[in-house]
Amino acid sequence: MNQSGQVASCDNPAVPIVLLLEIQQFLYREARLLDGEQYDEWLELLADDIHYWVPGVQARYRKDVEKFSAGRMAYFDDNLEYLKIRVARAKQPNAWAEDPPTRHFHLVGNIEVEITENPAEWTVHSLILNNRHRTENDEMEIKARRLDLVRRDQDGSLKLARRKVILQQTVLQSKNINTFL
Amino acid sequence: MSNLVVETTSREVPIVRTGEWVDVENGWLDRRIFWQDDIYALELERIFARCWIFVAHDSQLPEVGDFLTSTIGQDAVIVSRGEDGKIHTFLNSCSHRGNRVCFAEVGKARRFTCNFHGWSYGLDGGLKSVSRPQSYDGKSNFDKAKLGLHPARVESYKGMHFACFDPAAPSLEEYLGDFRWYLDVILDNDEGGIEFIDGNIKSHLKCNWKFPAENFVGDSYHAPWTHGSALIAMFGKAPTMRAERSYHANVNGHGWEFGLDFIGNAATLNSPQIIEYLRGQETKFAERLGKVRSRMVGSLSSANVFPNLSFLAGHNTFRTWNPKGPSETELNTWVFLNANAPQELKDEYRRGVMLTFSPAGVFEMDDGENFENCTSVNAGVVTRRQMLHVGMGLDSQIDHDELKGNVYQSQINEANQRAFYQRWADLMGAETWADVPVR
């Protein structure tokens, strides 16, 4: 996947079921770690060269094709260092918006795995429904489409190398995003 | 505090007792101004439909036909670059049955054509053509010249375009007054001026629009406390704000709270390149702006142009707080940088602001929470009767040789917030602009 999120296309022969299941489990586990605010373990799932990108979405006319150019405003356009700063804030005891804690919910679905030119990397499509509840009646919901690049690391484990998240909302219907998508 | 303060005798002439809402002298606010429907309705009429509201920066609409859509209060508008090269702002509502005319947030167009019956408007909002024109032929009540999209006045200051729906409002120049001298700190520290980075971030907050606006006009007090988590995550401690080297300054309800530390805000962007750039320009800034103002270019600070255009020097972000109801606000955020700055800095500023002051940013994350809860608690009638204290720094006004407008010692202060609410009360209580004092 290049900067603009384009996947280098190739034929899409069936991915072995074992691999499909392994990648699914990888994403489910990731979601559970985020639900539990186990951010250090979550960071362990990321490749050192991770690009984690949630661009702002604008309503535009069809003729004016939405391009998500790399230099656009975004909610996240992060490397590992930036993600670690966000995690460091969330872990502070005086991160007021985290106490009482948010009840997180990451539902991952429509998982589709495609091979790439690199035998150790796969393109993974998924949909995500993120629901957050806090205190008595604070509820926020984000739905999004994800495009990931998942890589088999030297040590045999899977790592998330790229993530592009396209939100359904053009105007984010929540006061913050105190989670990762 | 139980008597009704808005008595609407007719739709046009509400009777207002603003003195009961805002007691600036002693530092008290009536919570009903953050909650009541009738007060909110009056704000739309007397503030948003009468003030100069920021609509676009020049760099967002570089070519003829470039447009964006925005709101002035709850009035939807189209902002476009006309054939004459000028920026036009007009209602995004068809003169025929009122349908919304433009549905894109940004784009390029030659005409804005209504989906309902095909009336078509030019880049200046004028009615250019209708479908089946023969049906109107010779009808004296059909005058194209009178059927354009209702225009606002547009005036600009150094690339910042503002629109105003009140023909009787003072010029933008008068409206901003000496605050222009402060705006130059970011708009004119370099001969190339500024440019906006492509795109924006919009989010919805369940809060009254005044809470975030007053937060930016003067509330540095909240920063070390609310944002303690981000400051510790990034620096291990909160920065020092020095009373003797920091100020509140305001003009006509516009205000800037600032230190003279030069790079305090910029330092939170996590970018050595930005600091290096600012340091490299320090002498040049001083030549253009003088020593004192040059120290404000990236300093610990925040500001608001009345009513709803906030910005942070150093972080290089502008944002508007657009009212959507007494307890609903839409935040629109942009990032800018000096047009002459090395373009590699674009990504540094953009990513730095997203890391700090976007809905997912480590600072802003904890702000929305406060604004929403300060608003929602007022559902309680007894709660609503309790006055809010806005009395810090009542005696802090000073004379300063260089700083213009009303100046107060120490950025830990509520002088600018009081000035903001004073201006609010002035406008809410005034039948016409002639009754609004210069402050």
Ligand code: FES
């Ligand atoms: S409402 Fe626009 S043409 Fe009829």
Ligand SMILES: [Fe+2]
């Ligand atoms: Fe804040």
